[in-house]
Amino acid sequence: MKSNKVFERAVHGIFLILGLVTVACVLLITVYLVISGIPAILEIGLLDFLFGMIWDPAASNPQYGILPFILSSIYGTVGSLVIGVPVGFFTAVYLSKKASPKVKEWMGAAVSLLAGIPSVVYGLVGMMVLVPGIREVFHLPDGASLLAAMIVLAIMILPSIIKVSITALDAVPKEYEDASLALGATPEETWFRVSVPAAKSGIATAVVLGVGRAIGEAMAVMMVSGNVANMPKLFESVRFLTTAVSSGMGYADGLYREALFSIALVLFLFIMLINATLNFFLKGEKK
Amino acid sequence: MKKRNAYIWTMRCLMWLAAGVTTSLTLFLLTFVLIKGVPNITWELLSTKPSYLRGTVGILPDILNTLYIILTMLLFALPLGVGAAIYLTEYATNKRLVGMIEYAAETLSGIPSIIYGLFGSLFFCQFMDLDKSLLAGALTLVIMNLPTIMRTTQESLKTVPQSYREGAFGLGAGKWRVIRTVVLPNCVEGVITGCILSVGRIVGESAALLFTAGFAHALNGFFEGLFSSGSTLTVALYVYATEEGNFEVAFAIAAILMILTLLINLSATLIGKYFERKSKV
Incomplete structure (x- = not known):
């Protein structure tokens, strides 16, 4: 009888994990995008990046404006x-x-x-x-x-x-x-x-x-x-x-x-x- | 009275006009693609791989790659999606947790495929060291299609009458046994619908695969193929149309995709009708 209870608990745990996979995916995607997206913004400068009117990364003096x-x-x-x-x-x-x-x-x-x-x-x-x-x-x-x-x-x-x-x-x-x-x-x-x-x-x-x-x-x-x-x-x-x-x-x-x-x-x-x-x-x- | 008549007729005409525009657009797209594409579908195109020596183009590898990706993605997404749905309807008691999971699923279904592609190339290709491979592409699509399978399964689980479960519990069955023998057999409809919808989405997906699965045209077996780069039909269409300017092949693929879309929609409708009739009996 006891092993039955343990088994049911284990099944419950497995389904809980399966349910949390979506949440984990959202977190993972958010974290990855933020971590990989922040460095360039810091280097370029937030205002220059968001409101710069010229996008020319290949120039000798590259500009990264994404307006x-x-x-x-x-x-x-x-x-x-x-x-x-x-x-x-x-x-x-x-x-x-x-x-x-x-x-x-x-x-x-x-x-x-x-x-x-x-x-x-x-x-x-x-x-x-x-x-x-x-x-x-x-x-x-x-x-x-x-x-x-x-x-x-x-x-x-x-x-x-x-x-x-x-x-x-x-x-x-x-x-x-x-x-x-x-x-x-x-x-x-x-x-x-x-x-x-x-x-x-x-x-x-x-x-x-x-x-x-x-x-x-x-x-x-x-x-x-x-x-x-x-x-x-x-x-x-x-x-x-x-x-x-x-x-x-x-x-x-x-x-x-x-x-x-x-x-x-x-x-x-x-x-x-x-x-x-x-x-x-x-x-x-x-x- | 005159003003009222004018209002009625304006609204009537606007409705007819809009419905006419929608219908003619669909008909135009369908006939244009089929007329331009179908004559270019040859047995040679379907059954060979591209050969630079002979200068011929074949899309067999792309067809196979699409199938491999569909199979792999279903293999991963089915247990995850169905499991999550079972947790939400059968186990979860904490309302906030349910809300969080459902919100996460909604968020996932709103994320554009190009962001999935970028994430996939960072996580699966680089971090997990899969490089550009069908497996990396399929895993990216698993995340993308998880909410669909979860939602359709959940909907059909909700229609399983509570009395079935209570009856089984009353006969002394444990929770897992109830799920296995009573709940699961009754959610087949939702699972199948979810699969069809996901397959439709994969067949049409391109942006998420471009950077995760790449665009090689090599002819591979299933396991070899999983770990090597390969293009699906949509990615091949994109490459042929934009990079190689080979519009005959592009339209042939477009026609194939169009027929596939029609078939997928048709089977979704038929299955819906089948289960509706079954549930009425």
Whole structure:
């Protein structure tokens, strides 16, 4: 009987350890990023690093300012939201409220496909269709630009926005809508003036998830944005925080390599900020 | 009244427009990639490795590498993810600990793959001395997919009725026996869904693998392959498209990835429906 108890305790302990693996991973990643990211920031100086406008690690007098990357990432994300959120939002309302079950099923499958397409495929199609298209339409020497990145990111965040918004809109109590309809509001008025406000924290969650996905995307952006460390302009080639890390990792060494880790740390802090916002909205939803 | 009509029609048109844009985008992407890619898929491409002597390209090594990574990652992630889920639903009594583990899982699923790649190259490739290898890549992906498997298992564990457990306890079974005979058999659905989702994510992953698994195209067996550098299909697509400018091969791989994505989504839906029907009976 006693050995049985010992056995049960041991099993409990094993499962506890398995449960703590995720926590350990988060700690490990955080510690590694901070430890490897801090030295270069100290050497370059925090202000020069974050607000320096020139990134030129190969020069004889190397400069490590990452403001162009930070701004490109922010502009790119905001741009993708401006394009993607309206499309995603109205599609979600349509699918949740108006579409017939059959349409909903088929378009749901289409959205899932959109979510599952690998980012390099988006990058490839962007390279072959979008970049030449932008070059032709705006008469530019090269179409690889911030605009191309914004459009690709807008398409990539579409599925998360649509799916999470649909979940929120589906969860709106039917009584709210019935009451509004009984008072004489048309279906459209009910959806946009009753259901949408009732689902607003869920829709906000969807947008924040989109922000997270857009700011963290590397490969697709790398393939369509031209990857030059310019200050962001709509029609010029830019480099994001993510692409700065991935394009330098292959060959960088010394302070250059350490600076890449610092960029990753900055990106990580951005993501943590987004996670905190996400939790804030999720908590609001639970209440 | 006129103003009201205008509002209704604007909203209606906006909804149709948005839904139309989403649908046509998906259809365009699907047909464009398939039309450009499928004609380039040949048996030679699928069954050989690249040869500089003959100047031919083959993606067999990349297909195998993708499979090796999927297998290895599931081998590690399944016990970890399922175990964590069992701990959370069956054992944990401390609310703060549960909250902490769930928060950690959420954080992990929010971290972008490029950061996983960087971490993997620092920890697995350098610190654990694995160099750029499929094993290092697979381990990096284990951390990435842990939250997915954990969450889907947890969801299906929550649907196991409490009375099943109580019944088993009442018959004198120990905790472990209850888990093994009552709880585990009932969470198969969540585990399978989690596996499918993770496989989908690995098939599409590139940034995290570029710096951990590298991009060699050598043809290796499973164990040899684990300890040598190798590219998966997505990484190969990236290399062929950007560094070698070989768009025929890139589109062929893109078409294969597209078909794989379709198959993965389809199987996820079918399995969901299958279990839904089963639970109703």
